[in-house]
Amino acid sequence: MRITVNRNADTPIYLQIKNQLRDMIFSGVLPVDFLLPPERSLARELGVNRSTVIKAYQELKADGLADSHVGKGTVVLPQTARVPAAADRYINPLPWYQLFTESITASHDTIISDIMARTGRDVISFAGGIPAPGLYPVAVLEEIQAELFRTAGQELFLHSPVEGCYPLRESIVQLLRQRQIAAAAKDIVVLSGSQQGLDFAARIFIRPGDTVIVEEPTFFGAIQIFRSAGARVIGVPIDKDGLRTDVLEALLVRHKPKFIYTLPTFQNPSGISLSLQRRYELLDLAYQHQLPILEDDPYGELYYDTTPVPSLKALDRHGYVIYLSTFSKALFLGLRVGWVTAPPQVLAKFAHLKQMTDLHVNTPAQLLLDAFIRRGHYERHVARLRQEYAGRRNAMLKALDKYKVPGIGWNKPAGGYYIWCRLPDNIVRHKLVANAAKRGVVFLPGEAFYPDGTQGDTHIRLNYTFAEPEQIDNGIKYLLQAVKETTCANYEEECQHALKPLV
Amino acid sequence: MRITVNRNADTPIYLQIKNQLRDMIFSGVLPVDFLLPPERSLARELGVNRSTVIKAYQELKADGLADSHVGKGTVVLPQTARVPAAADRYINPLPWYQLFTESITASHDTIISDIMARTGRDVISFAGGIPAPGLYPVAVLEEIQAELFRTAGQELFLHSPVEGCYPLRESIVQLLRQRQIAAAAKDIVVLSGSQQGLDFAARIFIRPGDTVIVEEPTFFGAIQIFRSAGARVIGVPIDKDGLRTDVLEALLVRHKPKFIYTLPTFQNPSGISLSLQRRYELLDLAYQHQLPILEDDPYGELYYDTTPVPSLKALDRHGYVIYLSTFSKALFLGLRVGWVTAPPQVLAKFAHLKQMTDLHVNTPAQLLLDAFIRRGHYERHVARLRQEYAGRRNAMLKALDKYKVPGIGWNKPAGGYYIWCRLPDNIVRHKLVANAAKRGVVFLPGEAFYPDGTQGDTHIRLNYTFAEPEQIDNGIKYLLQAVKETTCANYEEECQHALKPLV
Incomplete structure (x- = not known):
C-alpha cells in the first residue's frame, strides 16, 4: 500500500x-469492499506503532468510509453519500470536435508521417x-558535455x-559572419528549430x-x-535559376501578400538555388512593393x-529580410x-512569442552548441559533411544514370539534401509509394510540396544524406524497378478508367 | 581572407x-577600392600555386569587378552596373507595425520581466x-549523462x-500512477514545459x-x-477552499465559456488548494454544462x-479533464x-500542434529524465525537496511573524512555492517594488495575477524556494521595512492627490 509518513510534519501520523x-x-483507487491490510502488517510496513494504525482506521470508520467485522477485517464502504449526484445521472460525453477551432479541425495530411513511419532498419530511406x-561527432560532444x-x-x-x-548568440554571430551576414548578438533570438x-x-x-x-514547390511544413x-x-514557379521574379511581380500586384517565404539556397525539395541576378531582382521587388522577405536557410x-x-x-541593405537558420x-x-535574425521591431515580437509559448530553448543544448562552435568543431564538422555528402550525392546521381528508365529526369544539386526527380508520364502515380515500399525503399511524393497538391505528382523528392553510401545504389535500383513496374501497362484497368469520358 | 578551396570539387580551384x-x-564585404592581397601571399595562405591566384584575379578583372595598377596592386571596382536600379532610389523602410496582427501588436506587460531582470547575485529574490x-542533483545527472x-x-x-x-512516456505513467491518475504511455504527449x-x-x-x-488570482502566463x-x-474568486463553485455556476450560465483553467493544488500565486468537496462540485458543474477542464498541476x-x-x-470518470504537468x-x-494527458481526440490535436510548431522535445533531455525517473532518483529527489522546502516555508512564515507590520496578513500554504501576502491599506502600492528593490529584495506584485489587473494591488506573491534559507529572514525584514516606509505618511502628496475629486 502506497502510503508515506512524514515525521517532520505538523499533522499527526495517524491522521x-x-x-x-x-x-x-x-x-x-481502493474500491468498495476492498479489504484494508491488517493493522499489524500495515504498522510494520510503515514503521509505526500498531496503535497508530488502529487510530487511523477508527477515524475512517467514524467518517463512514470503512467498517470492521470480526474475522473479516476492515473493508471499504460504498460512498453513495459522498459521491456527487452526478454519478447517478447519465453524463454526456464532451462534443470535443464542436469545441475545436476551425484551423485545428481542418484535416491534416498524414501521408508524410505515414511514409516516415516506414523508416525502419530494413528500409532504405x-x-x-x-x-x-x-x-x-558523438565523441567530441561527450567530451564537451563532461567538461x-x-x-x-x-x-x-x-x-x-x-x-x-x-x-551562443555570440557564436551564432560568428557563423553568420562566415555567411557574410553582419549581425550582433542582440540581433539573434534562439528558437526551438527554424x-x-x-x-x-x-x-x-x-x-x-x-x-x-x-516558391512552388516548397517545404511542406x-x-x-x-x-x-x-x-x-x-505559389510562384521556379526554374533552373530559382523562383521566377517575372511571375512574382504580377502576383504582388494582384494579391498584395503579407510576406514571401523563400528557401533561396539549395531549396527544399528541388535543390535549386536562386541566382545572384534573381536575388537582386527579388530584393528590388520587395523594396518596390514593401514586401517582407522570410528567408529560410537550413542548407546554405x-x-x-x-x-x-x-x-x-x-x-539586403534596407532591413526587409527576416532570416531563419538551424543546426x-x-x-x-x-x-x-x-x-x-531580423530588424529589431520584428525580433522583439519573436522574443515576445518565445516568452509566451515556451519561455526559452533547452539550456544544456545551448551551452553544448556554444562550446562546440567556439572550439572550432562546427567548422571542421561542416567541412567533413561537405565531402561526405558530395560523395553520397554523386553516388545517387551515378545510380540514377545507371538504372534510368525512359521518361525519368533529375537535376544535379550543387548542395543541400535533395534530388528532385521527374517521373515518366505513363506512371500510375498513387501506386508508386506502395510498390517502392514493397521493395524496401521510401521517398516523398511531390504533392506535399505544392500549395495546390495536385501539381506535384509529376515529381518525387530523394534525400541522399541519410542512407548509408553503400545502400544508395541498391535503393535507386529498387526504386526504378518500382517505377518501371508502376506503368499503365501493368494497371490497365485503372488507366482505362481514367480515359472514360464523364457523361 | 576567408576563402576555402575544395580540391575534390568539380569546379577548378581558380574559379x-x-x-x-x-x-x-x-x-x-569587400568594398570599393579594397586592395586585394598580393597574388603571392594569397597563394601561400591558400596553399595553391601563384598562377592559380593570378588566373582568379584575371577572371575578376574580365568581369569588371576589379582592376590592377602597377605599383598599387589589384583593387575592387565600383559595381554600379551590377547593383540593381533600386540602390539609387530612396527605399521606404517597411511599416512593420502595420503588418503585425492585432494580437501580437497589443502591448505586452513588461513589469514581470523588469522585476525578474533584477534577480542578480546581490539581490534576495x-x-x-x-x-x-x-x-x-547535478552529480547523479552527470553520471547518467556519461552513461x-x-x-x-x-x-x-x-x-x-x-x-x-x-x-519517457512510460516513466511519466509511473509518476501519474503515484498521483492516482490511470494513464498509459499512449495517453501522454511530451511538451516543452507545461x-x-x-x-x-x-x-x-x-x-x-x-x-x-x-481562478482569480491565477498564473499570469x-x-x-x-x-x-x-x-x-x-475570473472566479477563491476562498480558503479554492475556487468558489457557487459563483462559477452563475458565470457558466452567463458566459458559456470554452473551458475553465484551474490550478487546483497549491495554486499559483495563492498557495491554496481546492477542497475535495469543491473538486466534486466543480466536476459536477463541468458535467452539467459540458465544460472542459484544463487542470494545471506543477506543484502537486x-x-x-x-x-x-x-x-x-x-x-474525473467521464473524460472532461485535460491534465498538464511539468518537471x-x-x-x-x-x-x-x-x-x-487528455482524452484521445484532444491528445491528437496536441500532437498535431507539436508536429507543426517545433516537431518534438529535445531528445537528450527526454532520455536523461527517463533514466533519472527509472532509477528511482526522481522519487528520492522530490522527497528531499519536500523536507527542504518545508523548512524554507517555515522560515518565511516565522520571519513574517517576527517582523510583521500592522495591517499585513498571509496564509500558510500546505505545499507548493508561494505565500500570498496581503498589504496594509494605507500603502502607496506603486512605490513598493522600487523601495524594496533599494533594500535588495524583489517580489511580484499581485496585479499580474488578475485578469482585471486593478484588483490585485492588495497582495504580493512571495516565493520561498529560490532564496537560500539564511537569506529568508533578512529578506523578509528588508521587505517589511520597505512596506513600513511606503505608507501614505511618507508620500503625503501622492495620497492627498488621490483624494482630490475629479471635477
Missing part, C-alpha cells in the same frame, strides 16, 4: 495515514531530411534568457484571409503552418562544388535549436 | 577563388517560481517521435471572442496566452504537511520538459 486512505477511497547519424558538468554545474539546468544564452521560426512568423503576420507567397494560421498560400553551408552566392539577408541540417535534429 | 571573391564584392539551484553517451551514443542526437520518447500546453490549449479551443474562466488568442478571460507533489487530495484528473518545479526549469 496522515487516515487522509491518504480517505483519498484513495474517494478516488476509487530517401524520404526524410535527416543528417547521416553515423557522422554525428560542462565540471565547469557549469547547476547552471546547465537553470533557465536561460528568453532570447537565448548570450554566449520550424518554430515559421510558426512565430505566421503568428506575427498572418490574419485569416491574408495571402502569403511561397511551411505550407501547413501558414495555412493553419488562415493564410491563402500562393552544405555546398559541394563552389560556395553559393550570398544570402538575401547579406544582400538541424548541419549537425542533428535532436537538439531542436535554430535561430532568427 | 572557386574567383567566385568567392566575386560574392564578397557583390555583398559589400522572492520573485521567481524557480526551484533552489543548490538542490539540483547515456556510452549506451545511446548517436541516438542522443537523433529526432524523437512527435509525442515524445516512448520510454507552458507549451497552455499555448496549445489556446490554439485548440479559443476563437477570438470566446470566453475562458480562470495563462492570462496572457488566452488573451493573446483573442479570449475574454473571466510538493506537499509539506500531508498528501493533497486527488487531482481533478484522478477524480520545471520538482526538478529544474532549464530542460523545458512537461507533458499533457
Whole structure:
C-alpha cells in the first residue's frame, strides 16, 4: 500500500495515514469492499506503532468510509453519500470536435508521417531530411558535455534568457559572419528549430484571409503552418535559376501578400538555388512593393562544388529580410535549436512569442552548441559533411544514370539534401509509394510540396544524406524497378478508367 | 581572407577563388577600392600555386569587378552596373507595425520581466517560481549523462517521435500512477514545459471572442496566452477552499465559456488548494454544462504537511479533464520538459500542434529524465525537496511573524512555492517594488495575477524556494521595512492627490 509518513510534519501520523486512505477511497483507487491490510502488517510496513494504525482506521470508520467485522477485517464502504449526484445521472460525453477551432479541425495530411513511419532498419530511406547519424561527432560532444558538468554545474539546468544564452548568440554571430551576414548578438533570438521560426512568423503576420507567397514547390511544413494560421498560400514557379521574379511581380500586384517565404539556397525539395541576378531582382521587388522577405536557410553551408552566392539577408541593405537558420541540417535534429535574425521591431515580437509559448530553448543544448562552435568543431564538422555528402550525392546521381528508365529526369544539386526527380508520364502515380515500399525503399511524393497538391505528382523528392553510401545504389535500383513496374501497362484497368469520358 | 578551396570539387580551384571573391564584392564585404592581397601571399595562405591566384584575379578583372595598377596592386571596382536600379532610389523602410496582427501588436506587460531582470547575485529574490539551484542533483545527472553517451551514443542526437520518447512516456505513467491518475504511455504527449500546453490549449479551443474562466488570482502566463488568442478571460474568486463553485455556476450560465483553467493544488500565486468537496462540485458543474477542464498541476507533489487530495484528473470518470504537468518545479526549469494527458481526440490535436510548431522535445533531455525517473532518483529527489522546502516555508512564515507590520496578513500554504501576502491599506502600492528593490529584495506584485489587473494591488506573491534559507529572514525584514516606509505618511502628496475629486 502506497502510503508515506512524514515525521517532520505538523499533522499527526495517524491522521496522515487516515487522509491518504480517505483519498484513495474517494478516488476509487481502493474500491468498495476492498479489504484494508491488517493493522499489524500495515504498522510494520510503515514503521509505526500498531496503535497508530488502529487510530487511523477508527477515524475512517467514524467518517463512514470503512467498517470492521470480526474475522473479516476492515473493508471499504460504498460512498453513495459522498459521491456527487452526478454519478447517478447519465453524463454526456464532451462534443470535443464542436469545441475545436476551425484551423485545428481542418484535416491534416498524414501521408508524410505515414511514409516516415516506414523508416525502419530494413528500409532504405530517401524520404526524410535527416543528417547521416553515423557522422554525428558523438565523441567530441561527450567530451564537451563532461567538461560542462565540471565547469557549469547547476547552471546547465537553470533557465536561460528568453532570447537565448548570450554566449551562443555570440557564436551564432560568428557563423553568420562566415555567411557574410553582419549581425550582433542582440540581433539573434534562439528558437526551438527554424520550424518554430515559421510558426512565430505566421503568428506575427498572418490574419485569416491574408495571402502569403511561397516558391512552388516548397517545404511542406511551411505550407501547413501558414495555412493553419488562415493564410491563402500562393505559389510562384521556379526554374533552373530559382523562383521566377517575372511571375512574382504580377502576383504582388494582384494579391498584395503579407510576406514571401523563400528557401533561396539549395531549396527544399528541388535543390535549386536562386541566382545572384534573381536575388537582386527579388530584393528590388520587395523594396518596390514593401514586401517582407522570410528567408529560410537550413542548407546554405552544405555546398559541394563552389560556395553559393550570398544570402538575401547579406544582400539586403534596407532591413526587409527576416532570416531563419538551424543546426538541424548541419549537425542533428535532436537538439531542436535554430535561430532568427531580423530588424529589431520584428525580433522583439519573436522574443515576445518565445516568452509566451515556451519561455526559452533547452539550456544544456545551448551551452553544448556554444562550446562546440567556439572550439572550432562546427567548422571542421561542416567541412567533413561537405565531402561526405558530395560523395553520397554523386553516388545517387551515378545510380540514377545507371538504372534510368525512359521518361525519368533529375537535376544535379550543387548542395543541400535533395534530388528532385521527374517521373515518366505513363506512371500510375498513387501506386508508386506502395510498390517502392514493397521493395524496401521510401521517398516523398511531390504533392506535399505544392500549395495546390495536385501539381506535384509529376515529381518525387530523394534525400541522399541519410542512407548509408553503400545502400544508395541498391535503393535507386529498387526504386526504378518500382517505377518501371508502376506503368499503365501493368494497371490497365485503372488507366482505362481514367480515359472514360464523364457523361 | 576567408576563402576555402575544395580540391575534390568539380569546379577548378581558380574559379572557386574567383567566385568567392566575386560574392564578397557583390555583398559589400569587400568594398570599393579594397586592395586585394598580393597574388603571392594569397597563394601561400591558400596553399595553391601563384598562377592559380593570378588566373582568379584575371577572371575578376574580365568581369569588371576589379582592376590592377602597377605599383598599387589589384583593387575592387565600383559595381554600379551590377547593383540593381533600386540602390539609387530612396527605399521606404517597411511599416512593420502595420503588418503585425492585432494580437501580437497589443502591448505586452513588461513589469514581470523588469522585476525578474533584477534577480542578480546581490539581490534576495522572492520573485521567481524557480526551484533552489543548490538542490539540483547535478552529480547523479552527470553520471547518467556519461552513461547515456556510452549506451545511446548517436541516438542522443537523433529526432524523437512527435509525442515524445516512448520510454519517457512510460516513466511519466509511473509518476501519474503515484498521483492516482490511470494513464498509459499512449495517453501522454511530451511538451516543452507545461507552458507549451497552455499555448496549445489556446490554439485548440479559443476563437477570438470566446470566453475562458480562470481562478482569480491565477498564473499570469495563462492570462496572457488566452488573451493573446483573442479570449475574454473571466475570473472566479477563491476562498480558503479554492475556487468558489457557487459563483462559477452563475458565470457558466452567463458566459458559456470554452473551458475553465484551474490550478487546483497549491495554486499559483495563492498557495491554496481546492477542497475535495469543491473538486466534486466543480466536476459536477463541468458535467452539467459540458465544460472542459484544463487542470494545471506543477506543484502537486510538493506537499509539506500531508498528501493533497486527488487531482481533478484522478477524480474525473467521464473524460472532461485535460491534465498538464511539468518537471520545471520538482526538478529544474532549464530542460523545458512537461507533458499533457487528455482524452484521445484532444491528445491528437496536441500532437498535431507539436508536429507543426517545433516537431518534438529535445531528445537528450527526454532520455536523461527517463533514466533519472527509472532509477528511482526522481522519487528520492522530490522527497528531499519536500523536507527542504518545508523548512524554507517555515522560515518565511516565522520571519513574517517576527517582523510583521500592522495591517499585513498571509496564509500558510500546505505545499507548493508561494505565500500570498496581503498589504496594509494605507500603502502607496506603486512605490513598493522600487523601495524594496533599494533594500535588495524583489517580489511580484499581485496585479499580474488578475485578469482585471486593478484588483490585485492588495497582495504580493512571495516565493520561498529560490532564496537560500539564511537569506529568508533578512529578506523578509528588508521587505517589511520597505512596506513600513511606503505608507501614505511618507508620500503625503501622492495620497492627498488621490483624494482630490475629479471635477
